[in-house]
């Protein structure tokens with residue numbers, strides 16, 4: 001019994017050495033993490049911009065100010081994105097839309113995940129805007145402010161504050177979602193772990209390390225969100 | 239002068255305003271009374287197009303505001319509105335609430351707007367709240383700020399939709415006082431209220447609305463002491479004995 005434990009412990013040690021130390025393979029993970037963070041950041045930035053625009057179109061529809069073509073595009077966009085898997089969207093964008101274009105795969109991934117996230121962010125913003133009391137819009141308009149000005153100065157500042165926690169959740173989801181970037185051979189964190197596994201034939205340690213790194217980042221982000229929420233609660237003037 | 243001609247408003251099948259024609263002269267203090275659901279708010283909200291009339295015209299100083307070509311924002315900026323629920327902007331300070339519209343609409347620069355806000359806050363007796371957020375104010379204080387915010391645009395007309403209905407009784411007086419002072423300055427005012435004593439005091443004309451129509455109107459003395467229509471009498475007997 002003792003022998004078996006001792007044996008497996010020494011295999012573990014050897015595997016650890018092969019997985020992370022030989023060839024400086026730990027650096028693959030570090031580089032992969034860098035790619036994951038880069039894709040996530042770019043995608044979330046894009047997602048927030050798309051999401052805000054789509055939400056504004058949808059809300060103006062709700063306010064009885066239908067913008068003909070844009071409304072339909074926005075509706076179709078949200079429907080398609082939310083109705084299909086992110087991986088499939090990624091594959092289509094890479095292999096179909098950018099098939100004949102030489103472009104950095106990291107950028108393609110950022111674009112795909114940004115487009116994907118935008119649909120979810122749009123729903124978050126839409127709900128946030130509609131959660132603002134309708135009397136606020138009326139008060140702004142009654143003072144002679146235009147719809148757009150009222151939106152910018154009165155509605156959005158309140159809406160964005162209401163949506164920050166949900167946006168943060170979306171960021172966390174997005175971070176994990178980018179793990180499928182390997183489908184188009186982007187060397188992200190997950191892909192890096194998988195490459196080590198393929199090289200050393202040890203699935204346990206590399207994949208465990210990858211999972212651990214995601215977990216730590218998610219925990220950090222959650223911590224940050226809680227901090228932010230407390231700050232927001234304190235600046236709530238109600 | 240506001241001329242309303244054959245104003246109709248429907249919400250779907252529901253006829254809320256039926257063929258209202260009425261003229262409001264400059265400097266008038268009109269009080270609208272009537273049972274809940276009779277269309278008082280809708281009528282008021284049609285005057286600044288917060289509701290779009292189904293048919294009919296509203297002409298303000300010879301501008302037809304129901305004409306799609308009219309700059310409705312400009313019309314609204316000359317017509318202040320005070321709501322039952324105050325609708326102050328909770329993310330802005332009292333000062334910012336008052337100066338936002340004049341600054342954004344480039345009617346004043348920042349320091350002019352601030353001076354005007356100070357003057358108005360002095361008038362409504364809330365100078366000491368200038369840097370507070372609305373959430374820290376009582377209902378009566380909120381409504382006085384809302385009045386100051388509307389006045390900052392130097393409107394020609396002020397619309398009040400039940401300005402004291404969501405206030406605790408002890409705070410009603412302070413708001414009515416501000417309105418009486420405004421009236422004595424010559425402001426044109428259209429007020430929906432259930433405060434009958436106040437209505438008698440402030441108004442030169444009372445409109446009684448029921449089921450989307452102006453059933454009867456007259457001076458406060460005429461309307462309160464000598465109502466002609468059965469429906470007016472029935473309504474008054476209910477509200478005056480309370």
Ligand SMILES: Nc1ncnc2c1ncn2[C@@H]1O[C@H](COP(=O)(O)OP(=O)(O)O)[C@@H](O)[C@H]1O
Nearest residue numbers: 249252254272273274275276277278279280281
């Ligand atoms: N936005 C709306 N949609 C549908 N019905 C409405 C709307 N606003 C008001 N109504 C209806 O119109 C009628 C008159 O309402 P309102 O003008 O608020 O009456 P009042 O202010 O005299 O109590 C009511 O039956 C009310 O339910």
Ligand SMILES: [Mg+2]
Nearest residue numbers: 278279280400
């Ligand atoms: Mg009403």
